[in-house]
Amino acid sequence: MDDDRRIPQLPRREDRGAPHRRRVEEAFAVWLEQKLHELYDSVTREPLPPELLRLIEGQGAEHEPEEGAERKPRENPEREPKD
Amino acid sequence: MPNEFHAQLITLLPRLRVQALALTRNRAAAEDLVQDAVANALAAQDSFTPGTNFAAWMHRILRNRFISTLRKQRDTTDIEDLPASAFAVAATHEDRLVLKELGRAVNRLPVDQREALFMVVLQGMSYEDVASATGCAVGTAKSRVFRARRQLQAWLMGEDRATGRSGEAQPSETDSRRDHRLRADAAASGA
Numbered sequence: 001m002d003d004d005r006r007i008p009q010l011p012r013r014e015d016r017g018a019p020h021r022r023r024v025e026e027a028f029a030v031w032l033e034q035k036l037h038e039l040y041d042s043v044t045r046e047p048l049p050p051e052l053l054r055l056i057e058g059q060g061a062e063h064e065p066e067e068g069a070e071r072k073p074r075e076n077p078e079r080e081p082k083d
Numbered sequence: 084m085p086n087e088f089h090a091q092l093i094t095l096l097p098r099l100r101v102q103a104l105a106l107t108r109n110r111a112a113a114e115d116l117v118q119d120a121v122a123n124a125l126a127a128q129d130s131f132t133p134g135t136n137f138a139a140w141m142h143r144i145l146r147n148r149f150i151s152t153l154r155k156q157r158d159t160t161d162i163e164d165l166p167a168s169a170f171a172v173a174a175t176h177e178d179r180l181v182l183k184e185l186g187r188a189v190n191r192l193p194v195d196q197r198e199a200l201f202m203v204v205l206q207g208m209s210y211e212d213v214a215s216a217t218g219c220a221v222g223t224a225k226s227r228v229f230r231a232r233r234q235l236q237a238w239l240m241g242e243d244r245a246t247g248r249s250g251e252a253q254p255s256e257t258d259s260r261r262d263h264r265l266r267a268d269a270a271a272s273g274a
Contacts, residue, residue, distance in 0.1 A: 028236045033204050035185050040205055043104060043166050044097035052096065052118055056089050056125065 088128050091137045092121065098138070098206050099145055105201040106149045108190050110164045116152065120145040138208065142216035146198070165190075188238045192231050199227035 099120065103113035124131075124144050131140055165186035189197060198217065202208040203224075208216070213224040 025232070025236065028240070029232055032185075032232060032235060035182065036189070036201075036204050039182050039186055039189075040101050040104070040166060040201075043101050046097075046100075048093070048096055049114065049118075052121060053093065055118065055121055056092055 087133070088131065092124060092141070095138055095141055096121075099141065101205055102142060102145060102198070102201055103149070104164075104166070105197050106146070106194060108164065110166075116145065116149055119152070120148045123148055136212060136215070138206070139212045139216045142202070142208075143218070146217060184239065185235070188235050191238070192234060196227045196231035196234070199224055200231040203228050 096117070099117050100113060103116040103120075104110065107113045107116055120141070124141055127144070131137065165183065189200075192200070195217070199213050202213045202216065203210065210221050210224045210228075213219075213228075214221045217224065219227075
C-alpha cells in the first residue's frame with residue numbers, strides 16, 4: 001500500500017474552512033506518527049551497547065561519568081540543574 | 084541477577100536512546116547522554132519510589148543530564164544525524180527522500196517541541212507524564228506537541244504558517260521544490 005507513504009493532500013484553496021483544516025491536520029498527524037515510527041523505531045531495535053548493560057549490572061563502575069560531583073549517591077538527578 | 088529497578092531500566096533503554104536523539108540530534112552525543120543518565124539513575128536509585136512512574140522519572144534524569152551537559156559544552160557537537168538504518172529498509176528511493184525530509188524538518192524544531200513530540204508520538208507517553216518529565220504544565224506539553232505538528236505540516240506541505248518562536252528556520256528553496264513533488268505525489272495517490 002503506497003497511500004500511507006505519502007503526505008496527506010491539502011484541501012483545495014476554496015475548501016480551506018476550519019473543518020477541512022482540521023481533517024487535514026488529523027490526516028497529517030496520522031501520517032506523521034507512521035513516519036516518525038518508520039524513522040526512529042530502527043534505533044530502538046539496535047542492540048544495546050554491552051558497556052551500558054555492564055554498567056547497569058554493576059560491573060562497569062569504570063564507565064561512570066568523569067564529572068564525579070554529579071554522581072554523588074544521594075544527589076537527586078531529577079532536580080533541574082542549577083546555573 | 085538484575086533487580087526490578089535494573090530490569091525496568093534495561094527495558095526502557097531503547098526508548099531512552101530515541102529520546103536522547105531527540106534532545107541531541109547526534110548519535111554519538113545521544114549514546115553518551117544515555118550512558119551518563121543511566122549512571123546518574125543508578126547512583127540515585129534509592130530516591131525512586133517503587134510503583135511510581137519509572138519512565139517519567141528516568142526521562143527527567145535524561146533531560147536534566149542533557150541540560151547539564153549542554154551548559155558545559157555549549158554546542159560543541161553540532162553535527163545532526165538521522166538514523167541511517169531507517170533508510171536502509173525504506174522501500175523506495177522516494178520513501179527515503181520523504182524520510183530524510185521529515186528527519187531534517189524534525190531536527191529543525193525547537194528542542195522542547197521535538198522532545199514533547201517524541202515523548203507523545205514515539206514513546207506513547209501521556210501529556211501528564213510529559214509535563215511531569217519536563218517540568219511544565221500539562222497545557223504547555225499539549226501546546227508543544229501541537230505546535231510541533233503544525234510546524235512540520237507547514238514545512239512539509241508548503242504552508243507558509245510558522246507556528247513557533249520568532250527566528251525559527253524557514254523552509255529553504257530545496258524544501259519548497261520537494262514540497263511541490265510531495266504535493267504532486269499526494270494528488271496522484273488521491274489521498
